Amino acid sequence: MSKNCNMIKDLLPLYADDVCSEESRKAVEEHIKECSDCKNELEKLRKNVSVSPQKDAEVLKRIKSRLRIEKLIVGIISVLAICGALFLGLIYLINTDKSMDMEKYKIIDNVSVTEHDGALWLNVKGAASSFVSLSPTISDTDGNHMGYDKGFDREKKNGFGVTLKQRKIDSFEFYPRASSKCFEQKLFDIGEKEDIVKLFYYDDVNNKEYVLWERDSND
Ligand SMILES: [Zn+2]
CATH class of the missing domain: 1.20.5 (Single alpha-helices involved in coiled-coils or other helix-helix interfaces)
Structure with missing residues (x-):
């Protein structure tokens, strides 16, 4: 190189x-x-x-x-x-419920409370769909809704509210022709809940309620 x-x-x-x-x-x-x-x-x-x-x-x-x-x-x-x-x-x-609108579902015509066998029973006309659930709510005697709070003071409240609920995804209708067949659910024994003097339907969609049952003053 x-x-x-x-x-x-x-x-x-x-x-x-x-x-x-x-x-x-x-x-x-x-x-x-x-x-x-x-x-x-x-x-x-x-x-x-x-x-x-x-x-x-x-x-x-x-x-x-x-x-x-x-x-x-x-x-x-x-x-x-x-x-x-x-x-x-x-x-x-699927998992979220909504209250059933009182007017839309004609709750006054389709939901009632009867008294027999020492108990109060909730009656729903027609075949209530399985998606409907009852949510007992607590209210005072004047019908003021106290919400779903489980920590309420039982001593002071003497009303009982029910509301029909359905899943948001479902539509529900009462079947008027099936009125002879009622869906019945026991609410409570009258003797057991002496403090309760009034029972009503509560619609938290419209914030309305109507009385389903009132204790006789003679009771
Ligand atoms: Zn070279």
């Missing part, structure tokens, strides 16, 4: 990229005619140079496919999130 070789090897990368001066180019070309070592070095460099655009394309392709995969993952996560939200919404609709 001549002293010249070192100088030429410094120039080879510039020569391979075709960015060296005319003088350097000539010097390199003259040298490699006689020096197989430097010629080999140049060929190696040229291979790398010629390979590089292909490499770039490969890198770009890899980046693109990675981006595509990331997009796909984000898409899948979004879809799952939306499905989850819809599912929770449905669960909410």
Whole structure:
């Protein structure tokens, strides 16, 4: 390896990229005619140079496919999130009750209270759908609704309220023709709850109530 070789090897990368001066180019070309070592070095460099655009394309392709995969993952996560939200919404609709509107469901015509066998019974005309539940609520004698708070002071309250509830997702109708068949539910034994003097239906949609039963003053 001549002293010249070192100088030429410094120039080879510039020569391979075709960015060296005319003088350097000539010097390199003259040298490699006689020096197989430097010629080999140049060929190696040229291979790398010629390979590089292909490499770039490969890198770009890899980046693109990675981006595509990331997009796909984000898409899948979004879809799952939306499905989850819809599912929770449905669960909410199924599990949330609403009071039955007194006017819409003609509660006065369809719901009554009867007294027999020493107890009070709630009667609902027609086939009450299984989605309807009764929520006893507590109110005072004047009919003021006391809410569903279980921590109420029993000593001071002497009313009893009931409200028919249905799931938000369901629609419910009373069947007028089935009026002979009543859905009956025992509320309580009259003797057991002497403090209760009034029983009424409470509609918390319209904040209205109507009296279903009042204790006789003779009782
Ligand atoms: Zn050389």
